[in-house]
Amino acid sequence: MLSANNSFGGNVTESSIINAKDPGWVTYAAVVLFFLCGLSEMLFHNELDRLLGRLHIFPVMGVAALIMISANIYLMKISSRRISALKSKIQEAEDSLARSGECANLMMDNHVRLEEVIGSRLNEVAAETENAGMSLIMEVRKISDSANTLLNYLNNSTLKAAGLGDEIGNNVTFITQIGDFMHGLPDRIKQIHQDMETIRETATQIDALENLVDIIKDISDQTNLLALNASIEAARAGDAGRGFAVVADEVRKLSDRSAKAAVMIEKGLSAAQNTIKCGLKFNELDESSQQMNEAVNVISSIHKLQDSYEDLRQYYKTLFAVVTRHNTSLASEIAEILGQIQFQDVVRQRIERIMDTVVKRDYLLLEFSRSLATPDIGLEKIPEKMSQLIEEYLELEACHGESGQDSNGGPPKLELF
Amino acid sequence: MAKTIFIVDDSATMLMSVKNNLEISGFTVVTAEDGVKALTKLKGAGFKPDLMITDINMPNMNGIELIRNTRTLPAFRFMPILVMTTENQQVKRDEAKKLGATGWLVKPVGGADLLKIIKQVLPGA
Numbered sequence: 001m002l003s004a005n006n007s008f009g010g011n012v013t014e015s016s017i018i019n020a021k022d023p024g025w026v027t028y029a030a031v032v033l034f035f036l037c038g039l040s041e042m043l044f045h046n047e048l049d050r051l052l053g054r055l056h057i058f059p060v061m062g063v064a065a066l067i068m069i070s071a072n073i074y075l076m077k078i079s080s081r082r083i084s085a086l087k088s089k090i091q092e093a094e095d096s097l098a099r100s101g102e103c104a105n106l107m108m109d110n111h112v113r114l115e116e117v118i119g120s121r122l123n124e125v126a127a128e129t130e131n132a133g134m135s136l137i138m139e140v141r142k143i144s145d146s147a148n149t150l151l152n153y154l155n156n157s158t159l160k161a162a163g164l165g166d167e168i169g170n171n172v173t174f175i176t177q178i179g180d181f182m183h184g185l186p187d188r189i190k191q192i193h194q195d196m197e198t199i200r201e202t203a204t205q206i207d208a209l210e211n212l213v214d215i216i217k218d219i220s221d222q223t224n225l226l227a228l229n230a231s232i233e234a235a236r237a238g239d240a241g242r243g244f245a246v247v248a249d250e251v252r253k254l255s256d257r258s259a260k261a262a263v264m265i266e267k268g269l270s271a272a273q274n275t276i277k278c279g280l281k282f283n284e285l286d287e288s289s290q291q292m293n294e295a296v297n298v299i300s301s302i303h304k305l306q307d308s309y310e311d312l313r314q315y316y317k318t319l320f321a322v323v324t325r326h327n328t329s330l331a332s333e334i335a336e337i338l339g340q341i342q343f344q345d346v347v348r349q350r351i352e353r354i355m356d357t358v359v360k361r362d363y364l365l366l367e368f369s370r371s372l373a374t375p376d377i378g379l380e381k382i383p384e385k386m387s388q389l390i391e392e393y394l395e396l397e398a399c400h401g402e403s404g405q406d407s408n409g410g411p412p413k414l415e416l417f
Numbered sequence: 418m419a420k421t422i423f424i425v426d427d428s429a430t431m432l433m434s435v436k437n438n439l440e441i442s443g444f445t446v447v448t449a450e451d452g453v454k455a456l457t458k459l460k461g462a463g464f465k466p467d468l469m470i471t472d473i474n475m476p477n478m479n480g481i482e483l484i485r486n487t488r489t490l491p492a493f494r495f496m497p498i499l500v501m502t503t504e505n506q507q508v509k510r511d512e513a514k515k516l517g518a519t520g521w522l523v524k525p526v527g528g529a530d531l532l533k534i535i536k537q538v539l540p541g542a
Contacts, residue, residue, distance in 0.1 A: 130428075130429060130430050133430035133433075133434070134429060134430055134433055137430070137433045137434055137437055140437070141437045141441075144437075144441050148441075331441060331442075332528070332529060334438075334441065334528070335438050335441065335442070335527075335528025335529055335531075335532065336527055336528045336529060337528075338434040338435070338437055338438040338528050339434065339438065339525055339526055339527040339528040339529075339530070339531065340525060340527075341430055341434040342430070342431055342434055342435075342524050342525035342526065343525050344428075344430045345426075345428040345430055345431045345503075345524060345525075346503055346524055346525055348428065349474070349503055399504060399505065399506045400503040400504060400505065410505065410507075411505055411507050411510060411521075413505075413522070413523045413526075414520070414521075414522050414523070414526070414530060414534060415510070415520055415521045415522075416519065416520040416534065416537060416538070417514045417518060417519060417520055417521070
């Protein structure tokens with residue numbers, strides 16, 4: 001029997017084609033006519049004789065037999081033609097199948113080439129991600145170094161600021177002592193002012209004594225005049241007035257001494273006034289007082305400056321603490337980024353496993369396509385091999401990465417033995 | 418004095434990311450690309466790392482063989498060895514543990530997690 005595998009996997013046979021194309025109606029019609037004739041002879045013998053008169057059943061049956069033979073001959077001829085057509089179609093199917101196999105082989109060759117190109121590109125992609133990862137690591141390292149440099153700078157600045165602050169603090173202490181001293185100066189100046197006032201009053205009193213000197217001078221002049229008059233009167237009285245003349249002379253001498261004393265007092269008072277006036281420069285004292293007040297104001301400014309410096313130092317300290325905290329946070333984030341870059345390695349390995357599996361699949365597909373052209377080389381085993389490849393890949397994936405870990409009851413991600 | 422950590426991995430990104438992470442944290446880091454190169458360095462004079470971190474799947478000599486060979490060197494019989502790999506098979510973990518590995522870390526390992534584990538393995542680091 002002729003047979004072939006068609007493209008849909010079905011079995012094509014000669015008889016099935018005959019049955020499919022020719023219902024055999026001619027044979028059926030001849031057989032039915034033969035039986036109808038016999039049946040009519042048996043059942044309606046008389047009636048048929050009556051109806052058909054001289055006709056007899058046997059000639060009818062002979063005609064029927066002839067028809068049957070003719071029909072069978074016709075049928076054999078038709079069958080012969082159809083068998084030829086069938087052979088031709090089977091040949092065509094085989095040719096088509098062979099062409100399909102060749103096409104499939106060609107297709108698979110191209111497919112393998114395509115997979116090789118894709119594999120090559122995937123390797124390039126993996127290499128590019130590796131380069132990108134390396135660049136990222138370098139940049140992150142630079143950021144980290146810059147952050148550390150900034151932190152060190154701030155640390156040194158803080159140390160210097162602390163030293164400077166101590167020095168300024170000491171200076172401020174000295175200045176504060178001076179300020180406290182100068183702060184007491186107004187009281188002392190006030191006391192000096194009071195002393196000055198007393199001296200000024202003394203000078204006024206000395207001025208007043210100048211009148212007394214004039215009075216003494218007048219008294220001396222008048223006494224001298226009286227003594228002179230008394231001497232004249234004593235001379236006029238002669239011997240009687242001689243004792244009076246001695247008194248008058250003594251009075252005159254007393255007058256002279258009084259005048260000299262008055263001059264001496266005047267000189268002394270004048271010298272005292274000059275000394276007081278020259279010694280007490282009231283205006284300068286006023287200016288000094290003003291300067292003292294300004295100095296006190298400067299001390300107040302220094303105190304304000306000290307407060308401002310303390311604020312600045314505190315701000316600096318807070319700033320340093322904030323920067324340090326952020327730098328610590330930055331270092332932690334940098335460490336995490338560096339950890340996450342490990343994904344590149346994980347992805348690279350996954351790509352490698354996928355590519356290995358794809359290559360194995362390609363070999364199976366190639367084998368499959370060749371089996372289409374020559375079915376005897378184990379076509380039936382290929383689906384099983386493909387299924388096995390899937391299982392191997394899934395098993396390999398399960399052995400890597402995060403699948404099957406903690407949450408899924410697998411071994412922990414981080415484990416110390 | 419800074420502790421020295423020896424990292425063995427065939428992935429350049431892996432080496433560089435871990436190396437930089439640890440250097441930023443104050444460790445001295447030495448690297449090798451496979452088991453053979455690592456073993457050569459370990460046998461070199463004057464090299465005595467405080468900790469070794471190794472991958473498993475590497476060319477020339479894999480991590481399991483590296484651990485086995487390292488433990489035969491008298492100077493490194495008690496050096497902590499951490500395995501850092503994408504593998505998570507219990508069978509391989511058991512094998513590494515049997516050969517003297519200290520711990521098993523599945524990639525990717527976060528920077529903070531890695532430092533935490535290292536401080537557990539190296540007290541005072």
